[in-house]
Amino acid sequence: MGYFGKVLSGFGSLLTGMRITFSQFAKTFFGRKNVTLQYPKEQPKLAPAFRSAIKLIRFEETGTHDCVACKACERICPSYCIKLSGGKVEGIKKKRVAEFEMDFSLCSLCGLCIDACPTDTLEYSKVYEEAGYNRDWRVDLVAEFREYEAEFVEKQRVIEEKAATAKKAKAEAAKKAKEAKKAKEAEKAKEAEAEAADTAEKPDTAEKPPALEAKPAKADAPAKAEVPTAEVPTAEAPKS
Amino acid sequence: MPETLSQLLDDSVLAMPIAAGLIMGALTINVLMLVWAERKVSAWIQRRMGPTEVGPFGLLQTLADMLKLISKQLITPSNVDKPLFHLAPLLAFAPVIAAVALMPFSKSLILVQNDFGLLFVFAFGGIAVIAIFMAGWGSNNKYALLGAIRSVAQSISYEIPLILSALSVVLVVNAMGFTLASGGSIVVANGLDLSHIVMAQDQHGLWFVLVQPIAAIIYFISALAETNRAPFDIPEAESELVAGFHTEYSGMRFSMFFFAEYTNMLIVSMLAVVLFFGGWDGPVLPGPLWFFLKSYMVIFVMMWVRWTFPRLRFDQLMTFCWKVMIPLSILNLLATAFVVAVL
Numbered sequence A: 001m002g003y004f005g006k007v008l009s010g011f012g013s014l015l016t017g018m019r020i021t022f023s024q025f026a027k028t029f030f031g032r033k034n035v036t037l038q039y040p041k042e043q044p045k046l047a048p049a050f051r052s053a054i055k056l057i058r059f060e061e062t063g064t065h066d067c068v069a070c071k072a073c074e075r076i077c078p079s080y081c082i083k084l085s086g087g088k089v090e091g092i093k094k095k096r097v098a099e100f101e102m103d104f105s106l107c108s109l110c111g112l113c114i115d116a117c118p119t120d121t122l123e124y125s126k127v128y129e130e131a132g133y134n135r136d137w138r139v140d141l142v143a144e145f146r147e148y149e150a151e152f153v154e155k156q157r158v159i160e161e162k163a164a165t166a167k168k169a170k171a172e173a174a175k176k177a178k179e180a181k182k183a184k185e186a187e188k189a190k191e192a193e194a195e196a197a198d199t200a201e202k203p204d205t206a207e208k209p210p211a212l213e214a215k216p217a218k219a220d221a222p223a224k225a226e227v228p229t230a231e232v233p234t235a236e237a238p239k240s
Numbered sequence B: 001m002p003e004t005l006s007q008l009l010d011d012s013v014l015a016m017p018i019a020a021g022l023i024m025g026a027l028t029i030n031v032l033m034l035v036w037a038e039r040k041v042s043a044w045i046q047r048r049m050g051p052t053e054v055g056p057f058g059l060l061q062t063l064a065d066m067l068k069l070i071s072k073q074l075i076t077p078s079n080v081d082k083p084l085f086h087l088a089p090l091l092a093f094a095p096v097i098a099a100v101a102l103m104p105f106s107k108s109l110i111l112v113q114n115d116f117g118l119l120f121v122f123a124f125g126g127i128a129v130i131a132i133f134m135a136g137w138g139s140n141n142k143y144a145l146l147g148a149i150r151s152v153a154q155s156i157s158y159e160i161p162l163i164l165s166a167l168s169v170v171l172v173v174n175a176m177g178f179t180l181a182s183g184g185s186i187v188v189a190n191g192l193d194l195s196h197i198v199m200a201q202d203q204h205g206l207w208f209v210l211v212q213p214i215a216a217i218i219y220f221i222s223a224l225a226e227t228n229r230a231p232f233d234i235p236e237a238e239s240e241l242v243a244g245f246h247t248e249y250s251g252m253r254f255s256m257f258f259f260a261e262y263t264n265m266l267i268v269s270m271l272a273v274v275l276f277f278g279g280w281d282g283p284v285l286p287g288p289l290w291f292f293l294k295s296y297m298v299i300f301v302m303m304w305v306r307w308t309f310p311r312l313r314f315d316q317l318m319t320f321c322w323k324v325m326i327p328l329s330i331l332n333l334l335a336t337a338f339v340v341a342v343l
């Protein structure tokens, strides 16, 4: 390529560059398509699997979280960013978390706490606008649940009470059912006996002697039945 | 309007300040709009939005920037050469106003009629180089000095093809006689008179970009270099020299350089329109409007170029000038001279 050829090809490549930038210009200017997101005015579309800082789930059935302050998350967190406390709450059996302090500036979003949680009450949130203004910036994750807590405890207490009474009733019912069953069985046995006696003493049939004989049998049956019925509730108790 | 204006300018003692004020006001608005346009064009080329917040479409953004610059403290570093340091921004600022005054906006709207307008415009461009060197030298700062040295070397080199390409147009104009609209007599055209250049194109219905395409391209490229615009912006190369010759300037002094730079863009574009694109020549719309429309189209191309090409290295810049631009423009001039002599 001679001198003029070089100049011409160089000029051609310049024109190519200008064509490319003009096509971009035209796309923005005439096509009104730009890549800018006017952030505070527009919100970004988050990917479905977007993972941001962890949060407690609010379950629909209970209306609140289900953290039992087991500290499994605190122990497994590789960044030591969870600090929680909690324990027994007056009136209910369940333990509840009292304070769930999160240091988002340390969290590596690894998700181990989510996997470790036995009650599955942790998940990734979709907040992306969090900002801390000092070094010890902590967020209390249960803070937003505080107003529901009393309600939940009250409900839970009622539920537990109901459950307890139901359990008692059930146990009693079971006991009764067992007794009834035993009684029935005993009656059946007695009837069978009576029938056997009937058939045996058919020739000189007398109404009285079998009745008299049945009496001790009837008194015997409950005494026999008592042993298994006493065992039944203790065996059933852990199940219910 | 032109009549009353020229009467006012002829008769009144106030002529000077009024003219200066008019030009200043127009140029200030021009610079504000150009900076806005530059930001918008760059944004659109990069698929962004550009300024949108201040005023409709962000139009007032540069006004806000200007106010900020005005309110800034004027810092004079302790070891500068004070007279040079203070004089440089003014010296960069004044010639651009003078150059704009020479432009023929239409047949009647010429603020200063001069037989050698073209020469004067180039001469005023030369003063700007001195101003830049004063600023760089006076700042007593290595980056400023390096920027100034680069600028001077670049401007001096690129002035040669710039003037050579303009000269080939002058030859063409000189070869053409044309009838003056009012007198109806054949007049010998004076190729150095800016309005004569336009009239020659007007009369023959032929823009010189078609007669002298190579000169037009060479002129445009040299003009980019003259105005220190990318890809020839090595005098202020931010990534290498902080800000080049105006590193030490702040506030209004800085904005004077800025003003001069953007007005220089306007001047070289206006000159391009006069030399190659038929000046005020155009259908329907009034002359001055055509003139400005064309000028801003040229400026748009300058911006487009700026946001397309990367900055040249200094040796590439010099090689390009001395090995490509100057030989080509000399060849072009010789060819033109030959054709003109033969015809």
Ligand code: SF4
Binding pocket: A054, A076, A077, A078, A079, A080, A081, A082, A106, A107, A108, A109, A110, A111, A112, A113, A114
């Ligand atoms: S996501 Fe990982 S780092 Fe963050 S709190 Fe959970 S365990 Fe800790």
Ligand code: SF4
Binding pocket: A066, A067, A068, A069, A070, A071, A072, A073, A074, A084, A097, A116, A117, A118, A119, A120, A121, A122
């Ligand atoms: S692992 Fe789950 S239930 Fe246990 S303390 Fe953490 S959040 Fe609460």
